[in-house]
Amino acid sequence: MRNRIMLLLTVAFAALLAWNLKNILLGLPDEARQDAVYRILYFHAPAAMVGLTGFGVGMVFSGIYLATKNLYWDTLAASTTEVSLMFAAINLVTGSIWGRQQWGVWWAWDARLTSMLVCWLIFAGYLMLRRAIDEPDTRARLSAVVSLFGTVNAWFVYKVIEWFPRLQHPGPVLSFRTGGKIDRALETPFYWNVLALCLLAVVLVMIRMRQESLTREIDSLRRLAHA
Amino acid sequence: MNALEIDGVWKYFGDFPALRDIGFKVTAGSVVALLGRNGAGKTTLLRILAGLAKPSKGSVRIYGSEVREEPTRRRIGVLGHGISLYDELTATENLVLFGRLYGIDDPAKRAHQWLERTGLDRVRDGLVREFSRGMRQRLAVARTFIHDPELLLFDEPFTSLDDRAIAVLQSLVIEAQQRGCTIVMSTHQLREAIELSTHVALIRKGQLAYSGERRQEMLDDPGWLYRTFEEEGPS
Amino acid sequence: MNALEIDGVWKYFGDFPALRDIGFKVTAGSVVALLGRNGAGKTTLLRILAGLAKPSKGSVRIYGSEVREEPTRRRIGVLGHGISLYDELTATENLVLFGRLYGIDDPAKRAHQWLERTGLDRVRDGLVREFSRGMRQRLAVARTFIHDPELLLFDEPFTSLDDRAIAVLQSLVIEAQQRGCTIVMSTHQLREAIELSTHVALIRKGQLAYSGERRQEMLDDPGWLYRTFEEEGPS
Amino acid sequence: MSLFLRQSLTIAGKDLRAEWRTKEALNASLAFSMVILVLFSFALDPNPEMMQEFSGGLLWLVFLFAGALVLNRSFAREMQNDCLDALLASPVPPAALFIGKALANYALLMTLELVCLAEFGILFNVRWLANVGPLMIVMAVGTWALTVVGTLFSALTVNLRLREVMLPVLVYPMMVPPMMAAMILTTDLLAGTALGPGNMLWIRVLVGFDLVFTLLGVSFVDTVLVG
């Protein structure tokens, strides 16, 4: 059953991505100022959205773990955070590439960029903490607390850095934020790609979940053997 | 009345069950020797009883109430592997500190009494850092007793102690029992433990293998218990 | 021939003399129980014998030569409070590492032999971190023996071990003695120690209070030694 | 509530007394702060005009680096003889323990920072006495942010093998919002700008951060310490 769902989601993701790629690469006109590179936006911004949302979802799972003490939720929280971290990394890398192309530098200490980097570091710390603790219960408990603190903090980082005096990164362009700054034809594929990346995230989380539960099983078998 | 009621306690470390369905009752005033091989789960159980860890399943009631409730914790005294004393404070300061935390009246006076009783009067203003191992252990006992606990939980109290220190500790345990304290004590020193105890609980790979009164067989031959209730096999 | 010649050894920690003029000889092939109360100086002496600390005065000769000389150290095996194993390495890796450091031929083969002999064959590729206390202790013994030492120095080897682990260790000690090893071993578990030993050395506040062969009185009553050679008094 | 406070103060008093007896954490972190000030001065080779611009930033960097040492000791001190177990077994609620340790850390950090400030003024020729009132307020509020997050994470990392590494790795990214605020405010104050509507925003960030994380700390310390 689980395999079936996973397969289905994977196929859906692949199909959607193919269709999106066709639209984005072939269907859209080049932008006047940026040539073809602007298309990176279709992965750059959705990756950030999926990543940041994922951190929040991870926090919710961590909260559920603390309430129920069921390790399932811990595994879910960890997988979600890990996958989100990967999406955040995609955002950072695509942004850097884009920045190299647009600004001539890989990195600028712009508010938006820095806040993403700081969020990434916070949750990299979360994963490192998980590595440093062997005992599953303690690991779950402590990392859940870090996830809570981290997410609240990430929110602060986001809010606060907006007020930071240096801004270089483009502001919001999506119409639901600005009331229509971007062309409809350019915007629609964007949302489809958000959906595609969401699907990918779910698939990846499911794969990680399975790996994690296998690891846990092996681990406990080994411990029984060594006891 | 039961000092301690352990009911269906399980403890998982991840998927590994360190305690499996442990359940027994301890009547007030008894001295229980908690025995078991290395890794059986004695420390895990004692930490749960002391409220330092939570069971995954099951419940522990001490004099009828929850462990982590404040009034209950006032009735427990815990002495673990470490001595739980601050090296940078003096003997008196250590005792007064814990007296305050337990909210007893006139902690200074109580501290003084206990220093006398454990023979540490002479060094009461010495830093714990400078104490010998035997003195530290005695001060740790004083700390455990300072708030007149009714239930005492000891984890391997005799480890690394010499014969004289063990004798001092034993006499304090006996004295506490005479005052009506209930004592649960884990150790590998079977002979000492069994001589002191009224009851015995044996844990085997996380399960309760025996619990009940001390029997004459155990006194005669400390090895009897293990031979009877643990089948041998490659560990 | 004397395996060990200790001559007028003093050890000061600052102004405090932890060892005062210790001197005795140990003939090859004997098992010495090094006894004494907490803080008597057993660990200090054993560390000096193992070359982990230097005496303030006096000399120690092992098979006639200096402790810190390389050929001498190849003949010593040390097992202290800790187990001296790396948690992040596997059982085999640990043994091979020490085999290499001792420069033995074919360390992998030796490691394998010792894993078999201590019953750890099954888990030879398991990380030490995941081992239970008994398994760690057995691996530590294997590490101590891997280079076929002639003089073994044990500091409280029985601490915190259960009856079965103690039995395993005891049989290894007896086996080593039969191979002609000399053994010096400190412990507070008088009964176990005296049963194993051929000689006894008692340290009292840093001084040698008794050294000589094991006597029948000690076997009959482990407390005899302390009662006879230590006057009582506040510690 | 009064009992809670009394217990917290008992804990804080104990920590301060133990520290006072040896002064080791304080001395060491003072020495450390001095050393890094010297290193900074080598690395940055600051000329006076630049100094004006950096002063707040450098100062808080020093506070952060030296402060981590104090925070690291905080719960590590309880591990020496398993003292933490005795505290947790006593009727003191973990929240009181947390507040007590935080108060002690706060006192130590403030002492450390005042000395650092004086050193800094002398070494880098920065006049901080002009605006000393508001500066103290900023330091007081900013330091509480460091204290409260640091104390909780000190409790969280105390059992890890890599304690001394994990603490800064987890805490520093979380400190980005309050540190930014504190740095900007301090630079302003050292440059002679008074607190006013222009930088009220940053004061609000600091106070908000303090409140939110004190609350989180008090609520989650039980989870961290006992489970």
Next chain:
Amino acid sequence: MSLFLRQSLTIAGKDLRAEWRTKEALNASLAFSMVILVLFSFALDPNPEMMQEFSGGLLWLVFLFAGALVLNRSFAREMQNDCLDALLASPVPPAALFIGKALANYALLMTLELVCLAEFGILFNVRWLANVGPLMIVMAVGTWALTVVGTLFSALTVNLRLREVMLPVLVYPMMVPPMMAAMILTTDLLAGTALGPGNMLWIRVLVGFDLVFTLLGVSFVDTVLVG
């Protein structure tokens, strides 16, 4: 001599293998280096021209701070199960032990520094590939200075309660001469100046320091570890 070398390599191999298995010290110090780069950027608010001037200084500061974490672990790793006693009781001379640990630390530090350099290049937009050969030489020689002093002091402080504090407090001041040399050389190289008679002095300082302190380390490690 060959035996000595073989023993050193065995020790180094053991350390690297244990580290490789968990990668914790390396990961943590990498994360830490990233975090302090971010903090520096906040504190210093660097504009590109300034960056040119600071780059060498900042880079070596990061190496120093993150390196201390690696060095701290070095002998601390031996304390876990009293492993140090077993090593000292074995026929390995303390000097071989010292060289072995130093080699392992050197490998770890160099790895750390190369990654830091890449991070630094990207984040602060510093082009280091131009002069990469001489830069590697300076890094290699400067890092050995840090390694050899750090390893010796790691052995010296390993039994102290305040280990994690005392190591930097003792090591950083000692590192002032080589760090100054390395900072100046690195800044020159990053600014495009080649190594030449103009900065030969600093190269000599570095090499001289390396030689003297390696010699001192090898001669005194016996005193430090055994007495």
